[in-house]
Amino acid sequence: MTAPSYPVIRLKPKTNARAIRWGAPWVFDNELVTDRRTKSLEPGTFAVLEDDERRPLALVAVNPNSRIMGRVVDRDPEAVIDLDWFKSRIARALALRARLYETPFYRLVHAEADGLPGVVIDRFGDIAVIQPNAAWAERLIGLLCQAVAEVTGVSVVLKNASGRARGLEGLDDVSEVLMGTMPEAPVQVMMNGATYMADLVGGQKTGLFFDQRPNHAFAAGLSKDARVLDVFSHVGGFGLAALAGGAQSALCVDGSEAALKLAEAGAVASGFGARFSTRRGD
Structure with missing residues (x-):
């Protein structure tokens, strides 16, 4: 396949090109020659990043409206970003998760x-929630959705457009169903010995902070016979894990009444209802 003809953006003299060569993923606006041509590129455009001696470094996604003006998409400056490219990235990520987790959550x-x-994708069994927090991913959300569905086999794909990161990229906050039917109820997620209730439609971010799972597990290991206070608890991340780890009790405090109700439902589903309480506050 013939490589596309990409525009070129260039690092300023004395900018540390070595960082990009050794894996740095971002190029900031003050590191680039921002002439009229570069500034006129549409957000999400792919371009070849060159050093100050015009040597190609990588293929980047450009957003002239963001401080992170270039995001490294591929180390091959001639890469073709198509469905197969997306599927290879998703398949590699899926293979890594299959080694870590027994269930698809x-x-x-x-x-x-x-x-x-700039892309976060959380999986809740047969549902995937995508947060495209960079302009290039927003631009190619259809291909990304298709790749996720074909590689994982999920039947529902949601786009979550909440969060400050999208605003910094100049993107809107309109969430939508990309494929399938919107779930009508929170999804139960078994994690660290507890059951969590994830609201994939109206909850914060994608509905659950999966990235905190190891921290929840660590806290659970310290919780035997303890009285636990979980502040800014969301749906009970640390509190429910602590109860699963043998805590005497857990009090979850959060500013969101909806999140606390989900935490309470998770405690009941986990069999911890008698040892669990909530308090709304900020």
Whole structure:
């Protein structure tokens, strides 16, 4: 396949090109030659990043409206970003999760760490929730959705457009159903010996902070016979894990009444109802 003809953006003289060569994923606006041509690129455009001596470094996604003006998408400056490219990234991420988790409830893609800069994808069994927090991912959300569905086999894909990161990229906050039917009730997630209730439609972020799972597990290991206070608890992340770890009691405090109700439902589903309480506050 013939490589696309990408525009070129260039590092300023004396900018540390070595960082990009050794794996740095971002290029900031003050590191680039921002001439009229570069500034006129549409957010999400792919471009070849060159050093100050015009040597290609990587293929980047450009957003002239963001402080992170270039996100490294591929180390190959001639890479073709198509459905097969997306599927290879998703498949690699899926293979890693399959080694870690017995059930399909996890963070499937964690942005730059999985080669999809600015993209978070959480999996809840047959449902995937995508947060495209970078302009290039928003622009190609259809291909991304298709790749996720084909590789994982999920039947429902939701787009979550909440969060400050999208605003910094100049993106809207309109969430939508990309494939399948919107879930009508919170999804039960078994994690660290407890049952969590994830609201994938109206909850914070994707509905659950999967990235905190190891921290919840660590706290649970310290909780035997303890009285636990979980502040800014959301749906009971640390509190429910602590109860699963043998805590005497757990009090969860959060500013969201809806999140606390989900925490209470999770405590009951886990069999911890008698040892669990909530308090609304900030």
